[in-house]
Amino acid sequence: MRLYLTLILVFPLLGGVVNAVIGRKLPRRISEFLACGVVWGAFLCSLLAYAAYQVPVTVKLTSWLTAFDFKAPVTLYLxxxxxxxxxxxxxxxxxxHVYSVGYMTGDPDYARYFALLNLFVFAMLVLVLAENLPLLYLGWEGVGFCSYALIGFWYGExxxxxxxxxxxxxxxxxxxAFGIAIxxxxxxFHTVSISELNTLGFLMPVGVITALGLLLLFGAMGKSAQLPLMVWLPDAMAGPTPVSAQIHAATMVTAGVYLLARMFPLIGVSTTVQAAIAVTGA
Structure with missing residues (x-):
């Protein structure tokens, strides 16, 4: 399982880096094949992980942030x-990605486009597989940066x-708001491990949990374009159409929903937070 989870992240990261560094020097077809192949390679590894899955798995890849009693390693959780x-x-x-090959035909900046698209996928996968909040936040900001670069892809206008x-x-x-909550x-709680945080809600008054839940909800409002932070979404169509499909269907807008689902064992004890989520969604 460790190998599958590692490759799920490494494939799109590798495709993004190669296209960003030398993509313009490669034949167009090779650049496009690389960009598509790494994502389908990640999908294949996802299928293998699905076939091998039995119980929740935690995989520590390396140390990352460590200072005094603060520890946030690069740990994946499936x-x-x-x-x-x-x-x-x-x-x-x-x-x-496959649709993008035809859509971007004739565009001279294909290497930059596919590099950003691959990095977008990598950032979202980091967000989903992160076992601790700082790592999740890294992926969270990664999809934010890539969306900025892709929405404004044709920045000449x-x-x-x-x-x-x-x-x-x-x-x-x-x-x-999300950063403040972290x-x-x-x-x-003296931990940033998501699995640990989700078992510690009983230690705090409901009012504190409510405040934390509302901060996380406000973060999700921005990322998932919910009222009142939905004003960026109509303009997001300024980028290439496949970018809009990726932002709105599979990655960035889904990130806010995923955050609330991931942290729901902690914040769900507050009926106020549950009501706020329901009202926002409605």
């Missing part, structure tokens, strides 16, 4: 929720560049 999301992301994004900036700035508002949770 459970049914993450497994379903990984399968969906890699399959849908694989189709979007001012309206396209403005659309990218608008998406980036509006989602940062929600991301600030720091507060570490201060309260």
């Amino acid at each position: 459970d049914p929720l993450a497994l379903v999301m990984v399968l969906m992301i890699t399959f849908v994004c694989g189709l979007i 001012e309206k396209n560049a403005d659309a990218g900036r608008k998406a980036f700035i509006v989602t940062r508002i929600g991301d600030t 720091f507060w949770m570490f201060q309260l």
Whole structure:
């Protein structure tokens, strides 16, 4: 399982880096084949992980952030929720990559496009597989940056560049609330492990859990374009059409929903948070 989870991340990262560095020097077909192949390779590894899955798995790849009692290693966590999301992301994004080959025919910036598209997939997979909140936040910001670059892909026209900036700035508002929640949770529980946090809600008053849940919900509002932070979404169509499909269907907009589902054992004890989520969705 360790190999499968590692390759799920490495494949799209490798495709993104290669296309970003030398993509313009490669024949167009090789660049396109690489971009599509790495995503379908990740999907194949997802299928193998699905076939091998029996119980939730935690895989520590390496150390990352360590300071005093704060530890946030690069640790991946696969459970049914993450497994379903990984399968969906890699399959849908694989189709979007294939469609992009035809859609971007004639565009001279194909290497930059496919590099960003691959990195977008990598960031979303990091977000979904992260076992701790700082790593999840890294993927969270990764999809935010890639969406900014892809929405404003044709930045030669001012309206396209403005659309990218608008998406980036509006989602940062929600991301600030999410960041505050991460720091507060570490201060309260002395851990940033998602699996540990989801078992510690009983230690805090319901009012504290409610405040944490509302901060996470505000972060999800920005990423999933919910009221009142949905104003960036109409302008997101400024980028190439496959980008809109990837943002709206398989990755960025789904990230906010995933965050609330992942943290629901902690924040779900508050009926106020449950009502707020329901009202926002409605």
